[in-house]
Amino acid sequence: MRSSNPWHCTADDSSDIRKAFKEALDPSFKDYMKQVVKNADTLANALIEEGFDIVSGGTDNHLMLVDLKKYDLTGKEAEKVLDSVHITCNKNTVPNDPKSPFVTSGLRLGTPAVTTRGLKEDDMKVIAKAIRLTLLDKKLDEANELVLGLTEKYPLYE
Numbered sequence: 001m002r003s004s005n006p007w008h009c010t011a012d013d014s015s016d017i018r019k020a021f022k023e024a025l026d027p028s029f030k031d032y033m034k035q036v037v038k039n040a041d042t043l044a045n046a047l048i049e050e051g052f053d054i055v056s057g058g059t060d061n062h063l064m065l066v067d068l069k070k071y072d073l074t075g076k077e078a079e080k081v082l083d084s085v086h087i088t089c090n091k092n093t094v095p096n097d098p099k100s101p102f103v104t105s106g107l108r109l110g111t112p113a114v115t116t117r118g119l120k121e122d123d124m125k126v127i128a129k130a131i132r133l134t135l136l137d138k139k140l141d142e143a144n145e146l147v148l149g150l151t152e153k154y155p156l157y158e
Contacts, residue, residue, distance in 0.1 A: 036062045036111050039123075040062050040110070041060070042124040042125065043111060043124035047109075047131065050131065055067050055095060062110050066108075067094045068105050069094065071136070074105065082135070085130065086147045087134070089109050090108045091103070123154075126149070127150070133146070
């Protein structure tokens with residue numbers, strides 16, 4: 001028998017959901033989400049300046065989809081090589097993708113995690129450069145140095 005709970009969760013899960021809703025009602029959450037969207041917009045525009053195509057030409061939320069079809073590069077390969085320089089992303093299909101969903105021609109990037117860490121708009125330009133260095137220029141050491149600089153500037157723990 002299915003639960004009447006729309007999230008099909010346990011009592012412990014319900015407590016977590018209540019905490020999430022409470023956090024979302026805090027005025028600081030609105031400021032955080034505004035920064036997430038500003039960071040995403042800046043990252044999308046910086047990627048365009050670096051030569052990448054963004055599906056829909058940009059973003060108005062926390063995510064963007066990079067179309068890699070014009071490069072000899074799959075989303076699966078891009079995800080793996082970006083991970084090697086400590087940039088987390090996901091392969092993703094793009095409109096009219098000729099590749100299978102297991103390989104893809106696109107890459108999905110988001111900004112909530114880096115925003116939580118404290119990164120701002122200027123840092124998004126550094127991330128875009130690191131992505132170009134990794135995927136197009138094949139300069140993984142240079143890209144890794146840029147990423148290391150950001151992680152040292154914004155440590156997880158102080």
